Amino acid sequence: MLSAEAGKFVVDTAKQDSFMKKPEKEMKELLELIFLQAQMQFGPAIRSRWLHAEDDCPGCGGELNVVKFKKKKALSLNAFIFREHGVLIAYMLCSKCANAVIKLGETHPHGTTPLHQEIEKNLKAAYLKHQGH
Numbered sequence: 001m002l003s004a005e006a007g008k009f010v011v012d013t014a015k016q017d018s019f020m021k022k023p024e025k026e027m028k029e030l031l032e033l034i035f036l037q038a039q040m041q042f043g044p045a046i047r048s049r050w051l052h053a054e055d056d057c058p059g060c061g062g063e064l065n066v067v068k069f070k071k072k073k074a075l076s077l078n079a080f081i082f083r084e085h086g087v088l089i090a091y092m093l094c095s096k097c098a099n100a101v102i103k104l105g106e107t108h109p110h111g112t113t114p115l116h117q118e119i120e121k122n123l124k125a126a127y128l129k130h131q132g133h
């Protein structure tokens with residue numbers, strides 16, 4: 001019983017690994033795509049890109065857990081432009097905030113809701129911290 005449990009655990013861990021690797025690769029490709037699109041749209045105003053790869057959700061501070069990555073939906077990557085620094089910041093949200101953003105987007109222009117403002121505030125702070133400010 002105990003060894004069966006242990007064996008199962010090993011298999012599950014291996015599965016999680018491959019789940020994690022694939023989205024990471026896709027995420028990088030997606031980020032590249034978003035960056036190129038933004039550069040076409042905004043030109044030289046966008047000088048760099050940065051992926052907010054923290055474990056916490058910039059919307060609510062909750063954890064972005066591994067389970068999320070197993071679902072296609074979890075691959076939705078969001079981005080916003082930190083104009084003052086000419087950087088495109090890409091980020092992921094927990095499923096709760098992702099759903100809230102989608103819902104709010106139906107009735108509000110992008111970036112005008114308290115949730116958007118909270119997300120952008122947290123991302124800007126994380127970016128500045130990352131840059132050593």
Ligand SMILES: [Zn+2]
Nearest residue numbers: 057060094097
């Ligand atoms: Zn959240």
